[in-house]
Amino acid sequence: MAEGASGCFPEATTVSSAPFSSSPLPSVVPPVVQTPPRTSIADLGDRVGERVLVCGWLHHQRLLKAVDFLLLRDATGIAQVIVEAADLRAVTQALPHESVLAIEATVVAAPQAPNGLELHDPAVTVLGASVGEPPVDLFRPEIPAKLPTLLDHAAVALRHPKRAASQRLLAAAVEGFRASLRAQGFVEISTPKLLETAPEGGANVFPVDYFGSTAYLAQSPQLYKQIMVGALERVFETAPAFRAEPHDTTRHLSQFLSLDAEMGFIHDHQDVMALVTTVLRGMMASVSGETRALEAHGLQDALPEVPPVVPQVHFTEALAMVGAATGEDLSAEPDLAPAHERWLGDWAKQTHGSDWLFVTGYPMRKRPFYTHPDPARPEWSNSFDLLFRGQEIITGGQRLHEYADYLAALTDRGLDAEPFEGYLEAFRHGMPPHGGFALGVERLIALLVGAPNVREVTLFPRDMQRLTP
Amino acid sequence: MAEGASGCFPEATTVSSAPFSSSPLPSVVPPVVQTPPRTSIADLGDRVGERVLVCGWLHHQRLLKAVDFLLLRDATGIAQVIVEAADLRAVTQALPHESVLAIEATVVAAPQAPNGLELHDPAVTVLGASVGEPPVDLFRPEIPAKLPTLLDHAAVALRHPKRAASQRLLAAAVEGFRASLRAQGFVEISTPKLLETAPEGGANVFPVDYFGSTAYLAQSPQLYKQIMVGALERVFETAPAFRAEPHDTTRHLSQFLSLDAEMGFIHDHQDVMALVTTVLRGMMASVSGETRALEAHGLQDALPEVPPVVPQVHFTEALAMVGAATGEDLSAEPDLAPAHERWLGDWAKQTHGSDWLFVTGYPMRKRPFYTHPDPARPEWSNSFDLLFRGQEIITGGQRLHEYADYLAALTDRGLDAEPFEGYLEAFRHGMPPHGGFALGVERLIALLVGAPNVREVTLFPRDMQRLTP
Numbered sequence: 001m002a003e004g005a006s007g008c009f010p011e012a013t014t015v016s017s018a019p020f021s022s023s024p025l026p027s028v029v030p031p032v033v034q035t036p037p038r039t040s041i042a043d044l045g046d047r048v049g050e051r052v053l054v055c056g057w058l059h060h061q062r063l064l065k066a067v068d069f070l071l072l073r074d075a076t077g078i079a080q081v082i083v084e085a086a087d088l089r090a091v092t093q094a095l096p097h098e099s100v101l102a103i104e105a106t107v108v109a110a111p112q113a114p115n116g117l118e119l120h121d122p123a124v125t126v127l128g129a130s131v132g133e134p135p136v137d138l139f140r141p142e143i144p145a146k147l148p149t150l151l152d153h154a155a156v157a158l159r160h161p162k163r164a165a166s167q168r169l170l171a172a173a174v175e176g177f178r179a180s181l182r183a184q185g186f187v188e189i190s191t192p193k194l195l196e197t198a199p200e201g202g203a204n205v206f207p208v209d210y211f212g213s214t215a216y217l218a219q220s221p222q223l224y225k226q227i228m229v230g231a232l233e234r235v236f237e238t239a240p241a242f243r244a245e246p247h248d249t250t251r252h253l254s255q256f257l258s259l260d261a262e263m264g265f266i267h268d269h270q271d272v273m274a275l276v277t278t279v280l281r282g283m284m285a286s287v288s289g290e291t292r293a294l295e296a297h298g299l300q301d302a303l304p305e306v307p308p309v310v311p312q313v314h315f316t317e318a319l320a321m322v323g324a325a326t327g328e329d330l331s332a333e334p335d336l337a338p339a340h341e342r343w344l345g346d347w348a349k350q351t352h353g354s355d356w357l358f359v360t361g362y363p364m365r366k367r368p369f370y371t372h373p374d375p376a377r378p379e380w381s382n383s384f385d386l387l388f389r390g391q392e393i394i395t396g397g398q399r400l401h402e403y404a405d406y407l408a409a410l411t412d413r414g415l416d417a418e419p420f421e422g423y424l425e426a427f428r429h430g431m432p433p434h435g436g437f438a439l440g441v442e443r444l445i446a447l448l449v450g451a452p453n454v455r456e457v458t459l460f461p462r463d464m465q466r467l468t469p
Numbered sequence: 470m471a472e473g474a475s476g477c478f479p480e481a482t483t484v485s486s487a488p489f490s491s492s493p494l495p496s497v498v499p500p501v502v503q504t505p506p507r508t509s510i511a512d513l514g515d516r517v518g519e520r521v522l523v524c525g526w527l528h529h530q531r532l533l534k535a536v537d538f539l540l541l542r543d544a545t546g547i548a549q550v551i552v553e554a555a556d557l558r559a560v561t562q563a564l565p566h567e568s569v570l571a572i573e574a575t576v577v578a579a580p581q582a583p584n585g586l587e588l589h590d591p592a593v594t595v596l597g598a599s600v601g602e603p604p605v606d607l608f609r610p611e612i613p614a615k616l617p618t619l620l621d622h623a624a625v626a627l628r629h630p631k632r633a634a635s636q637r638l639l640a641a642a643v644e645g646f647r648a649s650l651r652a653q654g655f656v657e658i659s660t661p662k663l664l665e666t667a668p669e670g671g672a673n674v675f676p677v678d679y680f681g682s683t684a685y686l687a688q689s690p691q692l693y694k695q696i697m698v699g700a701l702e703r704v705f706e707t708a709p710a711f712r713a714e715p716h717d718t719t720r721h722l723s724q725f726l727s728l729d730a731e732m733g734f735i736h737d738h739q740d741v742m743a744l745v746t747t748v749l750r751g752m753m754a755s756v757s758g759e760t761r762a763l764e765a766h767g768l769q770d771a772l773p774e775v776p777p778v779v780p781q782v783h784f785t786e787a788l789a790m791v792g793a794a795t796g797e798d799l800s801a802e803p804d805l806a807p808a809h810e811r812w813l814g815d816w817a818k819q820t821h822g823s824d825w826l827f828v829t830g831y832p833m834r835k836r837p838f839y840t841h842p843d844p845a846r847p848e849w850s851n852s853f854d855l856l857f858r859g860q861e862i863i864t865g866g867q868r869l870h871e872y873a874d875y876l877a878a879l880t881d882r883g884l885d886a887e888p889f890e891g892y893l894e895a896f897r898h899g900m901p902p903h904g905g906f907a908l909g910v911e912r913l914i915a916l917l918v919g920a921p922n923v924r925e926v927t928l929f930p931r932d933m934q935r936l937t938p
Contacts, residue, residue: 038734055734057699057899075654075702098899127734130899131872155895158700167701171657178644185544188640190726192929193662193709194675196936206663208686209676210723211713211933217677224929227938230526231627232636233544239708240662244680254679257659265507265524265596401597422938426624430526430567430599460661460693464680467665469696469891 036104042076042292044117047107054079054119055127057159058099060139061092068092070122071139072103073161077292081105081119092124097139098156100128136160147453154460154469165296166457169287170257170445174238176286177259177439180279186234186261191224193217193240197419204244206254217242220438222370225262226399227426229434236261241438246464250453251391251443254462262436269372269382269398272435273312273358276386276394280356281306287448297449304355304388304448311348312358315380318344334366338391345390360384369409372398372435382435393444396437403427505573511545511761513586516576523548523588524596526628527568529608530561537561539591540608541572542630546761550574550588561593566608567625569597605629616922623929623938634765635926638756639726639914643707645755646728646908649748655703655730660693662686662709666888673713675723686711689907691839694731695868696895698903705730710907715933719922720860720912723931731905738841738851738867741904742781742827745855745863749825750775756917766918773824773857773917780817781827784849787813803835807860814859829853838878841867841904851904862913865906872896 039052056074068083070092081103083089095101105119135153136143138160143150150157157163178188194215198205206217221237228235241258261279266272284306287294294300313321315336322340323330336344336359348357361380364373372382383397400406406427410417417424446454455461460469508521525543537552539561550572552558564570574588604622605612607629612619619626626632647657663684667674675686690706697704710727730748735741753775756763763769782790784805791809792799805813805828817826830849833842841851852866869875875896879886886893915923924930929938 055901096898100899100901127902128870128900129872131897134898135894152891153894155696155699155891156898158697164700167658167697168656170659174657174659175647175651182644187637188643189636189928190639190643190709192724192931194711194724194931194936206684207678209678210936211715213936215675215936227624228627228636228928230624231633240659242663246680255661255663403598403600422621422624425604425622425938428600429565429603429625430569431597432524432569433596459658459697462661462663467663467679467682467684469894 040076041072041074041079044079044107044119045115048109048117049107051104051106052119053102053104055102056100058095058097058101058130060097061095063093072101072119073159075164078114078161079117079119080110080113081122083122083124088122088124095126096130096133097137098134098159099126099130101125102127147455151455151461151466152469158459162296163456165290165293166445166449166451167459168290168293169297169448170441170457172286172290172293173283173441173445174257174259176283177279177441178236178238179286180282181234181236181261183282184234184275184278186236186263187232189221189225189228189232189235189237190239191218191221191228191237193242204246206242206244219243220258221260222368222438223420223423225260225436226370226431226434227423229262229264230426230429230431233265233432234261234263248464250455251446252463253442253454253458254464256443256458257441259439259441260436262434264432264434266398266433266435268433269360269384269396269435272396272398272437273310273360273384276358276396276437277306277308277310280310280386281308283444299449306356307352307354310356310358310386311352311354312360312384313344314361315359315363316361318359321347334363336385341387341392342390345387348387349389355389357387358384359387367397369413369415370399370406372400384437386437388444389447391443391447393447394437394439396435398433398435401427401431401433509545510541510543510548513548513576513588514584517578517586518576520573520575521588522571522573524571525569527564527566527570527599529566530564532562541570541588542628544633547583547630548586548588549579549582550591552591552593557591557593564595565599565602566606567603567628568595568599570594571596616924620924620930620935621938627928631765632925634759634762635914635918635920636928637759637762638766638917639910639926641755641759641762642752642910642914643726643728645752646748646910647705647707648755649751650703650705650730652751653703653744653747655705655732656701658690658694658697658701658704658706659708660687660690660697660706662711673715675711675713688712689727690729691837691907692889692892694729694905695839695900695903696892698731698733699895699898699900702734702901703730703732717933719924720915721932722911722923722927723933725912725927726910728908728910729905731903733901733903735867735902735904737902738829738853738865738904741865741867741906742779742829742853742855745827745865745906746775746777746779749779749855750777752913768918775825776821776823779825779827779855780821780823781829781853782813783830784828784832785830787828790816803832805854810856810861811859814856817856818858824858826856827853828856836866838882838884839868839875841869855906857913858916860912860916862916863906863908865904867902867904870896870900870902 036053056072059071059073062069070081070083072079083092102125103122105122108118108120110118134156136145136157195218198216208215220241237260240255245252319330322343348354362383364381367381367383374380374382385392386394442454442458445457451457505522525541528540528542531538539550539552541548571594572591574591577587577589579587603625605614605626664687667685677684689710706729709724714721788799791812817823831852833850836850836852843849843851854861855863911923911927914926920926
């Protein structure tokens, strides 16, 4: 059934005459004269009564006395195949889970079966061998293994429908981010990840041996996205960012996908917050299109709404509220602890019905040197965090835009201006009032699907303990 | 004119009452009662006769006896402002190039002016100061400076309309890549850039100090995109890739934006080449939408067509043709030299009218261990390069998919299987025949706009000599 394999790729115009490199595994399929093109499992409902070709992974088998139920999984779903012929059963029963199969069979309506369909009279070809049983059981509703095992065996564990679904949701969120920004005239950029100077301070950077000298992996595209406001006014980037986080938490990674935007000609950080709101609505709209992936997580009717105006509290009010509720004296706190953020998340839900809350005006001393102060109260900043369900997923704000203000801010923090020279040049030659934000998308998706650890939704997470697979 | 600045951000719903941090520079603008919202310079044609607010950079001034012509540049174009009032001229004449201005003025049809429009009776506010003259002249059709100067001063030089236009074309190409793949069921992924093992061999990798042990920057997402075919069948990634290229050429960078795709259930590399063709057509269609950016490069009617079937030659035929034409004996060559590629590019143009040419079947010994051999002639591979105007911009092919084949290939090359364990696990547990490709998008855009050096279209290029800005 060599020709069958070619049918598994539905759209390509194959112009080659090279023979297909067929699998050495046994096949009991009679020669096929005409192979139908591949049908996705999700589309089988349109083909009842027809002979089809489906291709995918051997998800599971239930072996009964007179018949075997073989579950085949492709990227779109799972189909139940009825195997009755004794010689075929002898072959298929010997196949390990995750063998890759091409199955030609007849689609039969079967109300009792999953999706109301079964595949009858199958002819089976092995396209890719599975050597022994997989390290984790992919056919169960949840893989019965702890997170370290899942991460050690990510190459296989990511095939689990629920874990694959998380990746689809993440991809949809990223594309929603891009699409809503493009619709507002933002231009995508790609900035350097190898830097001579660490933009966010020197503590948590990875040093790189760069042709014998030392470079640092970019913790963010901050300085570059600001520079590009000078050239394109509105820019965004979706790229990995790197932080040498020396602590092992459920929400920090050495590498994360940073969704960054920056725009010129703003009034202040409130314009950036309005943009964040628009973008979040676009991201959720995009995610809502991933019907099957949402169903895999039971989220088809449970996506959080983003209100047209997300509630906001000033940092000082936030501290006062949390302090009043908990009896703590927080008046001198420079930042919100995770427990405080959780309290605020609950408060936003209860009083505003919102999963989202802006906290504005963080103290200047806790924000980076490029932060714009609140002109009316200069010890507070024109910055914000966005909490989603009580966890920070976005940081943003207005930036300084005058050259003199940068020189003063660097001096104020005891930083030398010289390493920032190539960056400061943009400000020396005319920059508009501007601001932007960054979103850690793995964290958003973890909160969305209710994963207790961001690693559950990260393809191949990197942290202090983990550099493989 | 503090309120004017807020009007420069057209769409935001500003809910703040914080005062705008106004510039300390002089302004001779009378108090404005009602500020119109910002108009993009490209949209001025719709507002003839009206009072508008435009914001942007002071591109250039021509000072005549009775009047000054002030050119204002925003992200959408350049407008000519007529400055007549003596007190205003005294202020504006003192402004350096690149000062950021908000100008309220009346739109007047003026057939002799650029775009047929002028702005009269301006009121001018400085939104962002320019301190002295910029390091390069942005107002000339081409910046009169050599490439190293342009790169040293990238923070300002990237504002030049032609250089900014290159970034818009690049962004459009990337989005065209994504859109055409999404339309075919591909899912976007984000893979680790910090690896324990270099996937493409150890020669040109950057070592990273990873919490005291050594990691390597990913040269490509190769192993991960293959693994993810097991979970999602069709995947793509648009992310930086890193190569420690020890030589200084016009087409190599330490960091480039790699557009990667990989798909399962193929027949052979010809399916991947069909996909490449579809994707290239999508990319060019997306680029063709960037009218103003194309005009900046004189390309509005000069985008290369991608034929529905791109011509292809086998590596052996290619060598024979070049050898016959040049008189060289190339029969033992393992690869094509740049001069050979250029010859083939000319040949494709002359004989097939195509800017694009596939060269297939490169020798197995010149390709990485995961390469699938041609089953009929196992010393040649099921791989290809795509040449665009005689330069390689894409490499791709079919990959091995059987576990046993991987073990044999690694042994064959004297490589230890152990460091690849987390990757090989995917192949031990069922992988379909699959393949994919990678495209270096900076190289494509450089060729498209006729830039002799890839650095001309790369935002902040990184190479042996350059780690800043």
